[in-house]
Amino acid sequence: MPDIPIPRQTLEALLAQTGFDSGRLAIREVNRLASLLEAKTGIKFVRMEFGVPNIPPPPQAAAAEREALEAGTHGTYPPFDGIPRLKRAGARFLKAFLDLEVGEECVVATCGSMQGGFVAQALAARMHPGRETILFLDPTFPVSQLQARFLGLPHDGLELGDLRGDALLAALEARLERGDVGGVFWSSPNNPSWTCLNEAELEGIARLCDAHDALAIEDQAYLGMDFREDYSQPGEPPFVPTVGRYGQNWVLLLSSSKAFSYPGQRCALAVISPGLHEREFPALEASCGTAQFGHAFAHGGLYVTTSGASHTAQHGLAAMLEAASDGELDFVARTREYGERARHLRKMFLSAGFELVYADDNGAAIGDGFYLTLDYPGLESGELLLELLRYGISTITLKSAGSSRDGLRVCVSFVNKKEYPVLEERLAQFSEARA
Amino acid sequence: MPDIPIPRQTLEALLAQTGFDSGRLAIREVNRLASLLEAKTGIKFVRMEFGVPNIPPPPQAAAAEREALEAGTHGTYPPFDGIPRLKRAGARFLKAFLDLEVGEECVVATCGSMQGGFVAQALAARMHPGRETILFLDPTFPVSQLQARFLGLPHDGLELGDLRGDALLAALEARLERGDVGGVFWSSPNNPSWTCLNEAELEGIARLCDAHDALAIEDQAYLGMDFREDYSQPGEPPFVPTVGRYGQNWVLLLSSSKAFSYPGQRCALAVISPGLHEREFPALEASCGTAQFGHAFAHGGLYVTTSGASHTAQHGLAAMLEAASDGELDFVARTREYGERARHLRKMFLSAGFELVYADDNGAAIGDGFYLTLDYPGLESGELLLELLRYGISTITLKSAGSSRDGLRVCVSFVNKKEYPVLEERLAQFSEARA
Numbered sequence: 001m002p003d004i005p006i007p008r009q010t011l012e013a014l015l016a017q018t019g020f021d022s023g024r025l026a027i028r029e030v031n032r033l034a035s036l037l038e039a040k041t042g043i044k045f046v047r048m049e050f051g052v053p054n055i056p057p058p059p060q061a062a063a064a065e066r067e068a069l070e071a072g073t074h075g076t077y078p079p080f081d082g083i084p085r086l087k088r089a090g091a092r093f094l095k096a097f098l099d100l101e102v103g104e105e106c107v108v109a110t111c112g113s114m115q116g117g118f119v120a121q122a123l124a125a126r127m128h129p130g131r132e133t134i135l136f137l138d139p140t141f142p143v144s145q146l147q148a149r150f151l152g153l154p155h156d157g158l159e160l161g162d163l164r165g166d167a168l169l170a171a172l173e174a175r176l177e178r179g180d181v182g183g184v185f186w187s188s189p190n191n192p193s194w195t196c197l198n199e200a201e202l203e204g205i206a207r208l209c210d211a212h213d214a215l216a217i218e219d220q221a222y223l224g225m226d227f228r229e230d231y232s233q234p235g236e237p238p239f240v241p242t243v244g245r246y247g248q249n250w251v252l253l254l255s256s257s258k259a260f261s262y263p264g265q266r267c268a269l270a271v272i273s274p275g276l277h278e279r280e281f282p283a284l285e286a287s288c289g290t291a292q293f294g295h296a297f298a299h300g301g302l303y304v305t306t307s308g309a310s311h312t313a314q315h316g317l318a319a320m321l322e323a324a325s326d327g328e329l330d331f332v333a334r335t336r337e338y339g340e341r342a343r344h345l346r347k348m349f350l351s352a353g354f355e356l357v358y359a360d361d362n363g364a365a366i367g368d369g370f371y372l373t374l375d376y377p378g379l380e381s382g383e384l385l386l387e388l389l390r391y392g393i394s395t396i397t398l399k400s401a402g403s404s405r406d407g408l409r410v411c412v413s414f415v416n417k418k419e420y421p422v423l424e425e426r427l428a429q430f431s432e433a434r435a
Numbered sequence: 436m437p438d439i440p441i442p443r444q445t446l447e448a449l450l451a452q453t454g455f456d457s458g459r460l461a462i463r464e465v466n467r468l469a470s471l472l473e474a475k476t477g478i479k480f481v482r483m484e485f486g487v488p489n490i491p492p493p494p495q496a497a498a499a500e501r502e503a504l505e506a507g508t509h510g511t512y513p514p515f516d517g518i519p520r521l522k523r524a525g526a527r528f529l530k531a532f533l534d535l536e537v538g539e540e541c542v543v544a545t546c547g548s549m550q551g552g553f554v555a556q557a558l559a560a561r562m563h564p565g566r567e568t569i570l571f572l573d574p575t576f577p578v579s580q581l582q583a584r585f586l587g588l589p590h591d592g593l594e595l596g597d598l599r600g601d602a603l604l605a606a607l608e609a610r611l612e613r614g615d616v617g618g619v620f621w622s623s624p625n626n627p628s629w630t631c632l633n634e635a636e637l638e639g640i641a642r643l644c645d646a647h648d649a650l651a652i653e654d655q656a657y658l659g660m661d662f663r664e665d666y667s668q669p670g671e672p673p674f675v676p677t678v679g680r681y682g683q684n685w686v687l688l689l690s691s692s693k694a695f696s697y698p699g700q701r702c703a704l705a706v707i708s709p710g711l712h713e714r715e716f717p718a719l720e721a722s723c724g725t726a727q728f729g730h731a732f733a734h735g736g737l738y739v740t741t742s743g744a745s746h747t748a749q750h751g752l753a754a755m756l757e758a759a760s761d762g763e764l765d766f767v768a769r770t771r772e773y774g775e776r777a778r779h780l781r782k783m784f785l786s787a788g789f790e791l792v793y794a795d796d797n798g799a800a801i802g803d804g805f806y807l808t809l810d811y812p813g814l815e816s817g818e819l820l821l822e823l824l825r826y827g828i829s830t831i832t833l834k835s836a837g838s839s840r841d842g843l844r845v846c847v848s849f850v851n852k853k854e855y856p857v858l859e860e861r862l863a864q865f866s867e868a869r870a
Binding site for chain 1: 501508549743
C-alpha cells in the first residue's frame with residue numbers, strides 16, 4: 001500500500017490545534033485546514049471547497065465603472081431602487097434571454113441577490129397574516145435559510161432530490177394547503193445538486209403559488225449555466241427557464257456574481273412580477289408603510305436596509321446587460337468554461353471509483369456546471385472529506401451545503417487545466433489505497 | 436403689494452393635478468412640485484428640500500477605485516465584514532480624529548450607514564428578551580425609525596429640543612428604568628436640528644446604557660461637521676465627540692456620504708465597542724446562530740442582508756481615511772463650505788423676519804452646518820412651505836424631517852454663491868408682501 005501524502009497524525013494535530021469539530025467541518029474551517037496543511041507540508045492543495053467564481057469579469061464592467069467615476073456618480077446618491085439605465089438594461093436583458101416582458105419599474109437594483117432574497121422573504125411572510133413560513137425546495141444554499149432565521153420566520157423544506165415533476169407539484173400542493181406558507185424559495189440550477197427545474201415544473205409551481213397566493217422566489221444565482229442547453233443567443237430560443245413566464249406571484253433574483261463574474265461589487269437585480277407590482281396587501285402597511293407590493297419592496301425594504309446599491313457598479317452591470325442584449329458579450333460562453341472543468345473532473349472522480357450523489361435530473365443526466373456531488377462507497381461523507389484532505393484535495397460535505405444527502409460538494413471553479421494531472425494522480429493514489 | 440412670482444392658482448392647479456396632500460407634503464413631493472413649477476413658470480428654484488451632499492468627492496476615492504478595478508477586485512467577493520485595508524484604515528482614522536482605540540476586528544464595512552443602523556437596531560432589540568424598544572433621541576432622521584418599523588420593533592422618543600444636559604440624562608434614566616428599551620439611537624450633529632451632544636451628555640448616556648445594558652447607537656452621519664470646533668487635525672485635540680470614549684455598550688455608525696462626499700457607493704463603517712465585540716448574549720443565537728455580539732453583527736446581520744459592501748468602494752473609502760490620517764486630506768475643510776453657506780443663508784432668512792426654530796444648543800448658539808431650521812411668525816409650517824414655493828424657494832417641514840416642532844428644514848447644500856442675491860431678493864419680496 002502506497003504512502004498517503006499527509007500522515008494521519010499531521011491532520012489530527014491540526015484538528016486538535018484549531019479545535020474544529022472534525023465530524024462537521026464548515027466551509028471556512030475546511031478552507032483554513034487546507035491552508036494550514038499546505039503551509040505545514042508544502043503540498044499545494046487542489047482547492048474545491050469554496051463556491052466562488054474564478055473567471056475574469058467581462059471588460060465592459062470595469063470600463064463602465066471607470067466612466068461613471070469620471071462622471072462623478074460616486075459623489076451622488078443613486079435612486080434607491082436603481083438607476084434608470086440599469087432598469088432599462090435589465091428589462092431588455094430579460095426579454096432577450098428569458099423571453100420575459102416586464103416594465104422598467106419592475107426591475108430594481110439590489111446589493112447582491114442576497115438583499116433581494118432578504119426583502120422578498122420578509123414581504124412573502126407579511127403579505128397575508130398567519131402565513132409566515134418560507135418553504136425551501138431543498139437542497140438550499142444555507143444563507144437563504146439564515147435569512148429566514150434572521151427575520152424570525154419559520155421555514156420548511158421539500159427535497160428536490162426525491163421529488164420531481166408531478167410528485168413535486170403534488171407535494172407542493174399538499175404543503176401549501178396547510179395554509180401557513182407565505183413564500184416558496186428555490187434556486188435553479190441548484191446549489192449544490194445542479195438539478196434544474198424544467199418548464200412544466202415551473203409552470204406548476206407558478207400555478208400553485210398563484211392559487212394559494214404564496215410568493216414564488218426564484219433565485220437565478222447561476223443564470224444560463226445549465227450548459228445542456230444553449231441559452232447564449234439574445235432573442236432566440238431556447239430561453240432560460242423561469243417561473244416568470246407563467247405566474248403572477250413571483251420575484252426573480254438575478255445575480256451577477258457567477259453569470260457575469262461580478263461578485264465584488266454586490267450589485268444584482270430583483271425583478272418583481274408585473275402582476276404583483278401594483279397589487280395591494282394591507283398587511284404590508286404595518287412594516288413597510290405602504291400596501292403596494294412594489295413600493296413595499298423598494299421603499300419598505302431596500303431603502304431601510306441599504307438605501308441603494310453602488311452607483312458605479314450599477315453602470316457596470318448595466319453595461320454588461322446591454323452588451324449581452326446587443327449580442328456583443330456572450331456571457332454564457334464565458335461561464336461555459338466551468339462546465340468544461342466539471343466534465344473533466346467528473347470523469348476523473350468516477351474513474352477513481354467515486355459516484356455521483358445527484359446523478360439524475362428528472363429523468364435526464366445531471367449537467368456539468370459549477371458543482372459536482374460525489375460520494376465514495378463505504379466512506380461516510382465526513383470521513384471522506386478528511387481522507388481527501390490527506391491527499392491534498394479540499395471539499396465540503398453536502399450536509400454543510402444545505403443537502404440532506406451524504407456525500408461531498410466539489411466546486412470546479414478554482415481547478416485549472418494544469419492541475420488536472422495532479423488531481424488525477426492523487427485520486428488514483430486514493431483509489432489504490434482503498435482497494 | 437408687489438406681485439408674488441407664482442400665482443396661487445398655478446400652485447393649486449398642480450396640487451390638484453398631482454393629488455398631493457398640501458397639508459403634509461413629503462420630501463419627494465416637494466421636490467416634484469418644485470420641478471413642475473419650474474417647468475411651468477420658467478422660474479429657477481432655489482432648491483433646499485433634499486438633504487444630499489453637493490461637494491465633489493476627494494480625488495483619493497476615484498483613484499483608489501480605479502486601481503482596484505485594474506487589480507480585478509470587482510471579480511472577487513469581498514470579505515463580508517470588510518477588506519483588511521479598510522478595517523486597518525478605519526481603526527487608524529478613529530484614533531486620529533475621535534481619539535478612539537479599537538482593534539481592526541471591531542471595524543466592519545457596511546452598505547451605507549443605513550445597513551449598520553439596521554443591523555444594530557435588530558441586535559439591540561434581541562440582546563435581552565423583552566427589551567425590544569428602540570428609544571430615539573429626537574428629532575430623528577425618519578428612515579432610522581422606518582428601520583425599527585420594518586424590523587417590527589416598538590419605538591419611543593425623547594425630544595432633544597426640550598431636554599439637554601442633566602435634564603436629558605434624568606429623562607433617559609427614567610425611561611430606561613421601565614426595562615423595555617434595548618437600544619438608544621441618536622445622530623449628532625442632529626438632522627434636522629443641528630444640535631450636538633456634548634462630552635458630558637455622551638458620558639452620561641454611555642453610563643446609563645451600560646448600567647441598563649442597552650445598546651447605544653451613535654449615528655455620525657455628519658462627522659466633524661460641527662464647525663464651531665476645529666476637528667481637522669489628525670492626532671490633535673479637539674477630537675470629534677463620541678459615546679465610544681466612555682461606555683462599553685455601543686455601536687458607532689460612520690457614514691462617508693456627507694463627511695467624505697461619497698454617497699454614491701453605499702460604503703460606510705460600523706464600529707463595534709471592543710468591550711461588546713466578544714461579549715455573548717444567548718438570546719442572539721435564535722436569529723443569528725451565535726451568541727457573540729461581533730459575530731452576530733457580521734455573520735448574523737451583514738452576511739444575510741448583502742454579504743458585504745462594494746469591493747472597489749471599500750478601497751475608495753480606505754484611501755480617503757488613510758489620506759486623512761496622514762494629514763494629506765483635510766476632509767473637514769472640504770465640508771466647511773456647507774457651514775459657510777449656512778452662515779450666509781441664516782443671515783438672509785433672519786433679515787427677512789424668519790426665526791430659528793432650534794436656536795439654542797444646550798446653552799450655546801446653534802452651529803452653522805448642513806441644515807437651518809426656520810419659521811416665520813404667524814404662518815403655520817405647511818402654509819409657510821407653500822407660500823415659499825410661490826417665490827421659487829423649496830423646503831420641507833420639520834415635521835416631515837422627524838421633528839415635533841413647527842417650522843421648516845432648509846438644507847444649504849445645493850445653494851451656491853451665485854444664488855445668494857436671488858434668494859435674498861425673493862425673501863425680501865416675501866417679507867414685504869407679509870408686512
